[in-house]
Amino acid sequence: MGEVIVVTSGKGGVGKTTTTANLGAGLAAHGHRVALVDADIGLRNLDVVLGLENRIVYDITDVTGGHCRLRQALIKDKRFEGLFLLPAAQTKDKTAVSPDQMKALCEELRQEFDYVIIDCPAGIEQGFRNAIAGADKAIVVTTPEVAAVRDADRIIGLLEASELRDPKLIINRIRPRMVRHGDMMSIEDIIDILAIDLLGVVPEDEAVVISTNRGEPVVQDERSRSGQAYRNIVRRIKGEQVPMMKLEEGGLMSRFLRRMMGLS
Amino acid sequence: MGRERLSYTEEMVDDNTVLIQRTLRSGQKIHYDGNVVIIGDVNPGAEVVATGNIIVMGAVRGVVHAGAGGNEKAMVLAFRLEPTQLRIAGHITRPPDGQDLKPEQPEIARIKNGVVTIEIYNGERQG
Numbered sequence: 067m068g069e070v071i072v073v074t075s076g077k078g079g080v081g082k083t084t085t086t087a088n089l090g091a092g093l094a095a096h097g098h099r100v101a102l103v104d105a106d107i108g109l110r111n112l113d114v115v116l117g118l119e120n121r122i123v124y125d126i127t128d129v130t131g132g133h134c135r136l137r138q139a140l141i142k143d144k145r146f147e148g149l150f151l152l153p154a155a156q157t158k159d160k161t162a163v164s165p166d167q168m169k170a171l172c173e174e175l176r177q178e179f180d181y182v183i184i185d186c187p188a189g190i191e192q193g194f195r196n197a198i199a200g201a202d203k204a205i206v207v208t209t210p211e212v213a214a215v216r217d218a219d220r221i222i223g224l225l226e227a228s229e230l231r232d233p234k235l236i237i238n239r240i241r242p243r244m245v246r247h248g249d250m251m252s253i254e255d256i257i258d259i260l261a262i263d264l265l266g267v268v269p270e271d272e273a274v275v276i277s278t279n280r281g282e283p284v285v286q287d288e289r290s291r292s293g294q295a296y297r298n299i300v301r302r303i304k305g306e307q308v309p310m311m312k313l314e315e316g317g318l319m320s321r322f323l324r325r326m327m328g329l330s
Numbered sequence: 331m332g333r334e335r336l337s338y339t340e341e342m343v344d345d346n347t348v349l350i351q352r353t354l355r356s357g358q359k360i361h362y363d364g365n366v367v368i369i370g371d372v373n374p375g376a377e378v379v380a381t382g383n384i385i386v387m388g389a390v391r392g393v394v395h396a397g398a399g400g401n402e403k404a405m406v407l408a409f410r411l412e413p414t415q416l417r418i419a420g421h422i423t424r425p426p427d428g429q430d431l432k433p434e435q436p437e438i439a440r441i442k443n444g445v446v447t448i449e450i451y452n453g454e455r456q457g
Binding site: 216217219220222223224226258259261 | 353354357358373375389
């Protein structure tokens, strides 16, 4: 029986889809069977980030509507053995799927896969309700911006209200130099408000833009900082203890690290 | 310590108080007819409205309104008082623009001479 993890954020554009794609690819690279579900019906793009857009025949609404079997709609990734995508529909909207249908779908997927990762749409409306319905764990993605952190806080409140306790946090697109100069929220500032466990920090990296546009997850890029950050997060999801990556020598990160270790 | 400190502490004794043992996150609201004690934070975007006093054993970063029925004697006490907006009875205040002062000790807000006044709370009386 696999676990179902929803990747959510509230605010759009913070990196939910990129995170979903990279965690999926990273877990598959470790030999796990992973299903990625794009729950952003009407604005699908997980398929594009994975470079699988041209293989879509059936989508999630075809499965829930009984027009095809689940197996027919799952697209096998071209690079990673064990990685599959269930794409969203592009010509329908969020009401095309109900929370009960999502629950049933997740139950079916977890029979066959080690990890089911759901890419949640932005917002707190039905799309969000659908995406979290079948999940037993949640990952909240935020960027070091006041608006993104505010929305993440709102989302954590809604997750708790839906019995999804102890969500984990990924801080995306941090720029250590700006943090050092006091121009960007620090990891500590964010943790201070959100008060949830930190799963990882991904630095701002041009390699993400390049890989996303090419449809190749950055997690397989051995040289990039962001790829390393995602590989570390993948190992933490698997239950390994991986120390936080040093973003800058002797900077704020190492101080933060010491504090983290002191706490744990 | 002065006599005044004694008097407000005594006024806090009231029969109608609710205890909230969690952090209020953005979008969450508490409205209570009486006093509210929160063990946790009040995050930005959260709102606490009480007809009595508000005590927060954590950081207040959202909107708090004590004495919502018009009680000018109501007060707000917090470990870290850095609200978006603070209201007592009909008085509405907000932190001064452009200043990013982080309080480092518990503070108490109440109306003194018709103005909302914030002072360090050192809780000497409990000792």
